Amino acid sequence: MGKMVNMVINNKNINAEEGMTILEAAKKNNIIIPSLCHLDCVHQFGSCRICVVEVEGAKNLQASCMVTVQEGMVVRTNSERVKKARKVLYELILSDHPKDCLNCSRNQNCELQKIGELLQVNECRFEGEKSKAMLDNSSPSIERDASKCILCRRCVTVCNEIQGVGVLNAQNRGFETYIGPAADFPLNTVNCAYCGQCTTVCPVGALKEKDSTQVVWEALFDKNKRVVIQTAPAIRAALGEEFGYEPGTLVTGKMVTALKEMGFDDVFDTNFAADLTIIEEGNEFLERVKKVFSGKKAVLPMITSCSPGWIKFVEHTFPDELDHISTCKSPHMMLGALVKSYYAEKIGIDPKDIFVVSVMPCTAKKFEITRPELKNNGYPNVDAVLTTRELAKMIKEAGIDFKSLEDSKFDNPLGLSTGAADIFAATGGVMEAALRTVYEIVTGRELPFEKLHVTPIVGLEQIKTAELKIENPIEEYAFLDGVTIKVAVTSGLAGARKLMEEVARGESPYHFIEVMGCPGGCISGGGQPRPTNDEIRVKRLQAIYKEDEGKELRKSHQNPFVLKLYEEFLKKPLGHKSHELLHTHYTKRGIYNEYIE
Amino acid sequence: MSSQVKQCKCRKETEQEKYERIGRIVDEYKDREGSLIQILHAAQGIYGYLPVELQKFIADKLGKPLSEVYGVVSFYSFFSTKPRGKYTIRVCLGTACYVRGGKKIVEKLQEILGIGIGDTTDDGMFTLEVMRCIGACGLAPAMMINDTVYKQVNPDKLQSILEGLR
Ligand code: SF4
Ligand code: SF4
Ligand code: SF4
Ligand code: FES
Numbered sequence: 027m028g029k030m031v032n033m034v035i036n037n038k039n040i041n042a043e044e045g046m047t048i049l050e051a052a053k054k055n056n057i058i059i060p061s062l063c064h065l066d067c068v069h070q071f072g073s074c075r076i077c078v079v080e081v082e083g084a085k086n087l088q089a090s091c092m093v094t095v096q097e098g099m100v101v102r103t104n105s106e107r108v109k110k111a112r113k114v115l116y117e118l119i120l121s122d123h124p125k126d127c128l129n130c131s132r133n134q135n136c137e138l139q140k141i142g143e144l145l146q147v148n149e150c151r152f153e154g155e156k157s158k159a160m161l162d163n164s165s166p167s168i169e170r171d172a173s174k175c176i177l178c179r180r181c182v183t184v185c186n187e188i189q190g191v192g193v194l195n196a197q198n199r200g201f202e203t204y205i206g207p208a209a210d211f212p213l214n215t216v217n218c219a220y221c222g223q224c225t226t227v228c229p230v231g232a233l234k235e236k237d238s239t240q241v242v243w244e245a246l247f248d249k250n251k252r253v254v255i256q257t258a259p260a261i262r263a264a265l266g267e268e269f270g271y272e273p274g275t276l277v278t279g280k281m282v283t284a285l286k287e288m289g290f291d292d293v294f295d296t297n298f299a300a301d302l303t304i305i306e307e308g309n310e311f312l313e314r315v316k317k318v319f320s321g322k323k324a325v326l327p328m329i330t331s332c333s334p335g336w337i338k339f340v341e342h343t344f345p346d347e348l349d350h351i352s353t354c355k356s357p358h359m360m361l362g363a364l365v366k367s368y369y370a371e372k373i374g375i376d377p378k379d380i381f382v383v384s385v386m387p388c389t390a391k392k393f394e395i396t397r398p399e400l401k402n403n404g405y406p407n408v409d410a411v412l413t414t415r416e417l418a419k420m421i422k423e424a425g426i427d428f429k430s431l432e433d434s435k436f437d438n439p440l441g442l443s444t445g446a447a448d449i450f451a452a453t454g455g456v457m458e459a460a461l462r463t464v465y466e467i468v469t470g471r472e473l474p475f476e477k478l479h480v481t482p483i484v485g486l487e488q489i490k491t492a493e494l495k496i497e498n499p500i501e502e503y504a505f506l507d508g509v510t511i512k513v514a515v516t517s518g519l520a521g522a523r524k525l526m527e528e529v530a531r532g533e534s535p536y537h538f539i540e541v542m543g544c545p546g547g548c549i550s551g552g553g554q555p556r557p558t559n560d561e562i563r564v565k566r567l568q569a570i571y572k573e574d575e576g577k578e579l580r581k582s583h584q585n586p587f588v589l590k591l592y593e594e595f596l597k598k599p600l601g602h603k604s605h606e607l608l609h610t611h612y613t614k615r616g617i618y619n620e621y622i623e
Numbered sequence: 624m625s626s627q628v629k630q631c632k633c634r635k636e637t638e639q640e641k642y643e644r645i646g647r648i649v650d651e652y653k654d655r656e657g658s659l660i661q662i663l664h665a666a667q668g669i670y671g672y673l674p675v676e677l678q679k680f681i682a683d684k685l686g687k688p689l690s691e692v693y694g695v696v697s698f699y700s701f702f703s704t705k706p707r708g709k710y711t712i713r714v715c716l717g718t719a720c721y722v723r724g725g726k727k728i729v730e731k732l733q734e735i736l737g738i739g740i741g742d743t744t745d746d747g748m749f750t751l752e753v754m755r756c757i758g759a760c761g762l763a764p765a766m767m768i769n770d771t772v773y774k775q776v777n778p779d780k781l782q783s784i785l786e787g788l789r
Contacts, residue, residue, distance in 0.1 A: 192688025
């Protein structure tokens with residue numbers, strides 16, 4: 027802990043750590059100062075001034091989120107002057123706000139509303155000229171409604187600094203200011219990765235996912251459709267937050283019950299396909315390694331492909347490096363492809379009558395399902411993607427009292443999974459799951475880590491690396507004896523850019539890289555409950571590892587239903603059927619989409 | 624001989640040469656703190672205006688996103704994303720000028736020139752803009768044509784002022 031200073035807030039003597047802001051010091055001492063633009067660990071900009079306080083000796087009110095504590099400082103957070111100022115500031119924001127809360131997607135979950143309640147504002151003395159409604163619904167993933175924007179610029183920080191994409195910035199000046207792409211280009215014409223990280227930090231209804239709940243209801247009400255739903259590994263560790271559970275509460279069983287009550291015909295688990303991905307991707311990796319070690323042409327490092335935000339980013343930013351990306355489809359696309367082939371055959375239903383819904387922690391997956399290359403026999407592998415937030419809304423809309431639900435289990439044959447699949451939700455998880463299987467294929471022995479966790483690649487650091495020395499491999503892999511396999515893991519697109527720059531220069535020392543587009547991995551994807559901060563990330567991660575450790579089977583190649591699938595249908599990893607159904611290719615885009623127009 | 628030299632001087636810089644010159648300026652300024660505005664200034668000086676294509680070129684060379692460069696260009700009124708005329712007419716719409724007929728002047732100019740605010744005449748002669756305040760409140764309404772300030776402008780005289788420049 028740093029040096030402490032003594033100060034007074036609202037007549038209370040307080041000890042605060044040097045370097046803290048007044049806002050933080052107050053919070054630590056249970057004094058609530060309303061704040062709007064400020065976002066813990068992410069964004070400190072000082073633009074809304076809702077957090078102003080009176081500091082003795084200072085002429086003007088001070089923004090408490092920007093000013094650090096000083097020895098002997100005397101602060102008042104609730105004087106008449108402060109309260110008046112905050113009200114005026116708030117009313118000025120409202121004067122240019124649509125205020126159609128009742129039909130706004132953020133109703134009851136809006137930081138602007140919350141501040142209004144906190145300040146007890148019950149009038150709106152100013153009615154100003156309204157910014158023009160600038161609705162951008164050009165993209166399948168993200169919807170931007172600039173008329174609701176309060177110019178806090180959290181999204182700018184996230185998009186530029188954390189994701190390193192830089193699609194959003196402040197444009198124009200004064201009353202004409204808006205936050206968005208250059209020249210008001212629609213989102214679907216720029217290099218937006220559709221990661222949705224901006225939607226998780228937006229305090230209001232200005233940035234959100236494109237709604238898919240309507241099409242899913244329609245499918246559910248259609249008597250001729252068999253509606254199949256699958257849920258990603260990260261949903262079970264976060265959905266509970268939407269119903270008042272503590273972050274990190276696993277609600278797997280209740281979630282499955284809710285989906286059945288809503289009328290989905292089959293409730294499958296994307297985890298099943300995560301296990302399948304490990305078999306395909308692990309074998310793809312070994313193929314590449316074999317070729318490289320025998321002097322044939324193959325590209326290393328191989329990079330994971332399950333995060334569609336990452337895929338879109340790399341297609342825009344490093345269009346010449348796409349052969350590094352594993353050809354495996356993302357797990358939910360694999361599952362969709364299997365539902366409309368393997369499963370359709372099994373139950374004797376025409377794939378055209380099947381509607382596949384994926385519940386994903388992700389907004390980029392809404393775009394992914396529209397890719398023309400992700401179709402088989404003319405049918406898209408997946409028909410609709412709901413975010414975790416959207417699923418919660420639908421459960422509420424269905425009148426289901428989530429907390430009182432009993433647990434139930436996923437349906438088979440596409441519902442069983444091993445612990446390796448659970449950790450797909452966490453940064454480092456796909457790599458760990460792959461290593462659990464690949465190491466065993468190569469050496470015949472279990473991965474030599476305690477509890478099977480590759481600890482150097484667990485956690486929230488931006489870039490993590492690990493080395494694994496191969497000793498005494500089985501005969502087929504004798505050429506790997508004594509070889510050290512180097513892997514790297516990153517989450518968030520700024521980290522991905524760093525690793526890719528190395529790859530592009532031909533200087534990457536790694537054999538295998540895992541990239542997840544969102545910081546922390548899918549557990550804090552762009553479709554997850556708000557808010558997401560590091561504390562919540564850690565709790566969701568812990569839940570995911572708990573789910574993994576609680577399973578009897580923890581390695582993908584042990585999944586009996588996956589083994590059966592190969593036996594009955596796919597025949598072998600990377601075989602003909604796999605290539606047709608489970609693998610894909612990528613599109614060169616370029617930063618300005620110059621390759622595709 | 625002398626005519627040759629003259630010819631050489633008058634030869635128009637090609638598009639590519641302009642880009643190259645701007646590229647060299649970017650390289651020179653790139654690592655200096657807050658250099659974006661200076662670079663854009665110089666680029667507008669060379670190219671006349673800052674079309675999105677040129678902004679992309681500058682953004683790429685600086686390793687910055689286009690949205691950031693465009694954000695700066697759209698923030699400052701002295702940057703323009705459209706070609707400018709030989710003469711830029713800026714009509715003051717500060718409080719004093721507004722009250723004393725500034726708006727009338729804008730309307731009249733739009734009528735005479737047949738263009739909207741921010742646009743340029745087809746013959747490349749005039750660009751019409753409005754400004755907040757040019758500091759000539761005492762002699763409102765005022766306007767500027769390039770660097771010359773015109774005070775107490777009479778809307779009926781506008782036609783002849785413009786004729787004088789043609
Ligand atoms: S963003 Fe918040 S305050 Fe604005 S209309 Fe929506 S719910 Fe209401
Ligand atoms: S979705 Fe991601 S890349 Fe697109 S604007 Fe939002 S933060 Fe930026
Ligand atoms: S879009 Fe949302 S996050 Fe971005 S500046 Fe506006 S209110 Fe803030
Ligand atoms: S929260 Fe401090 S200025 Fe916005």
